Amino acid sequence: MVPAIFTLAAGAAGALLATRLGVPAPFLTGPALTVTLLALAGGRVGLPPWLRDACFVTIGVNMGAGVTPEAMATATRWPVSLLLLAAALAAILGLGARLLRRRFGFDPMSALLAATPGHLSFVLSLSTDVRADLPRVTLIQTLRVLALTLLVPFLAPLLVEGTLPTTPPGPDPMALAALGPLVAGAVLLGLGFRKLGIPAALLLGGMAVSASGHASGLVEGAVPAWLSTPAFVTMGMLIGTRFSGVTPRMVVSALRASGLLTGFAVIVSLGAAALVSRLLDIPMLTALIAFAPGGLETMMAMSLLLNADPAYVAAHHVFRLLLLTLALPILVARMRKLQDRR
Template sequence: MYKTGTTLGIGAIGAAIAWALGIPAPFLTGPAALVSLAALMGVTTDVPVQLRDVCFVLIGVGMGAGVTPEVLVAARQWPIPLVALSLLLLVIFFGGSWALGRVFGYDRNTARLAATPGHLSFVLSLSTEVKADIPIVAVVQSLRVLILTLLVPAVVALITDADLSMSTAPATPMALPALALIVVLAIGLGLLLKRWNIPAALLLAGMAVSTAAHGAGLVPGGMPLWIAIPTFVIMGTLIGTRFSGVTLALVIRAAAASVFLTVLALIATLVAALIVHHLSDLPLTDLMIAFAPGGLETMAALSIMLGADPAFTALHHIYRLVFLTVLVPVFIPARVKRRRRPGRG
């Protein structure tokens, strides 16, 4: 309990500092930065699984509250950005893995797994089955997510007029009884999806139940700020806890590769978003959040903060996970063979 309280306290301080300084998306970026720093300085950080899961459900509910009939009409334009996202993922994966091998000296499997633009749990599970530097893969991927979390809001603030202060409450907050019922139903559905090994099961369940309730006109309004802000603070804190137990020396080893991959991803994402925006007239903010290869839950939280189309964001990040699930194993073929025991075969 003390460890959790300390971690959440650091996250809250980070959010307050970022908000006071006017940093974009302060309730997410502030905790992520300060908790990461504290973890690297030796502070043991932790967010309980139960609190994390409730946070995921609430983010999903917040996304579902933004799905409207107009969103569904706009879905006719979505095949264009899906094609662009496929090409973007190929550029990041092959460009990043080539550079990590040629410039940074990583072996083939380590380079390709570290350069994979997202799907961290899947990447780490593959790392255990092949000959790869697992600590480097984990830290490069974690640093990439952290840097993207910090930089994507800043880039969006520079190229659009989106309000990233998260200070404006929804016109009509959801009634608490309706919100409580949606959360309970979402948790039940999420636990079922987890049994089927669906990625981001609780977040998707929250979005599905909330979308159904809002789309049918049964529940109006958005997430109340007094619930949304702590949820984002916990999400940012959770990102920072990835560095608990990681040594500074390992971070220094992985830093250059992480920065390179992040810059590559940001430039490629921005170029792809600008091209699709020109071709389809879809909002640039929506495209940036949908294309940025950060964690699904993190990008979902940012989509709520920036008022991006939640269904558009969710579809593209789910597609990214499916695309990588198919792509990566094809180019990581060298699995470790078990040695035969003497006297057998």
Template sequence: MSFPELRQFLITSLIGTIGALVAIAIGFPAPYLIGPAVAVSFAGLAGLSLEIPHIVRNACFVIIGISMGSTVTPEIFVAARTWPLSFVMVFVAVVILLFAAAWVLQRLFRYDRTTALLAASPGHLSYVLSLAAEMRCDLRAVSISQSVRVLALTISVPLIVEIFDLAGNDVVVIPQSMSIPILMVMVIVSAGFGLLFQRWKFPAALLVGGVFVSISTHITGSVSGTVPNWLLIPIYVLLGSLIGSRFSGVSLADLRVALVSGLVVTFVVMALAAGIAVTVSYVADVPLDAALIAFSPGGLETMAAMAVMLNADPTYVGAHHVLRLMFLSVLMPFVIGRDARLK
């Protein structure tokens, strides 16, 4: 990391930390995500060049994956009997959200079909932007629309859970933290599996690597305990800062139309996803807070972190988001079809 990159990272982290402290003072739910995301977004729109380096971002994903997997116990598999219907609804939800949002973008904002489909994709930001870079479409519109969706969901989902008192009332037993030596081994092994999954083109490979190793060791009893808060809280702050940094370097002129379209589409998909989540919660007897986070078309890493912070079932949430991203990986090239012409 060069000195300018280090300085940029430190400034981004400082702004994110200030945002987290303000969010805590105000009493926002999930303050370590919301505060940094909002603060860094405004700072980026004000003209600051802000960024979280890839190596830091990747480390965050690995640790969040380990944190998710550490909640898995044998009792989880007993509850999994109700998940098949919920899993089927993931496919239904993705198709509904994708085509509803694309229709809105084409009809109301006159996006061409390819740009509309890519901007409407309910998740998988890095994959969608990679596709957009190789196609004849408005890459800036796709990027801004997708970033608005991630930011809006990061802010709104925990607020909805808090305002409507949807969080579970069960007493949460805080597990003992892992020892530092065990945690270090877990991180190294998880990173290794994450890199392997990257070669195999898994979505969110580094996070999945952490989840895989953590579940494997916790379910067998080889390892117990979770990621300590002294590490997890800074990771959440960095993740929130990463979300906000996507608006760095975007001018207000470029932002105006894409921002409005992104907000409209986000509202549409949130309403549809909430309706699906309520249905799944009722039919499959899943806690409503977990269903809302599981079916929200936000970033996998962000929604996973949110599930942990809001005491929703992170295994249920993580499994649904991984399934959504894998389905999108296959679905997007298929629905774009003939429009997928190289530039």
């Protein structure tokens, strides 16, 4: 109970400060930074599972509100974009792992898992079953998610004309009579996804139910701000809680490797996003969020806060996770055979 109170207080203060300073996506970046600093200072941080789950459902339902018939009409143009995303993932994974081995002395298995662009929970579960440096892999992956959470909103103004609004305009809030059934359906579907082992189950369940209702025209409007804003703040706090138990010395030792790896991933993602934007006439900001190898839930929240196309972003991040889910076990099995031969 006490860690949750400290975390909530730090997250609320971070959101308020970021809003006052005019920081893009303040409800996400502010709490992420303040809770991270609290954790690194030795503070006890954490959030109850029910609050985390409620956050995922709410953000998922809000994401689905952007899946309009007009947005779905552009889906025929996405296969080319998904193909370029796969190429970017291969470059980040292959060259990033090589970079970690040669510059920082990582063993091949740890380098592979640390360089994986996303799917943190899956990567960590694999790390516990193979001979890999689990603390090092965990720290580098967590630093990557935090860095991308903080970098993307500040890169965004450089890629669009004018100034980004801290709270972008969106659809009118949906009626409570429609919101209640959507949330109930989202929870049921999310729990079903969770039993099937699907990543970000509650978030994807929320988006699936909401998207179906909005795409069919049965439901209109977004989640009211009084509900969506706390969900974004909670998401930021969740990122910060991943640094619980991590000392500043551990962070410093992993910072160089994580910074170089994240910088490389950002360059590759920027290049691929720019190519997609030019070829398919997709807004650069939307393409960047879709190609940024951050956490699924974090990037989905980012798409809403920065007024990007949530359907396009969701399709690409789900595709990235599915691709990694299929490819990583194969790569790990091959790496393990090489380790056994040695």
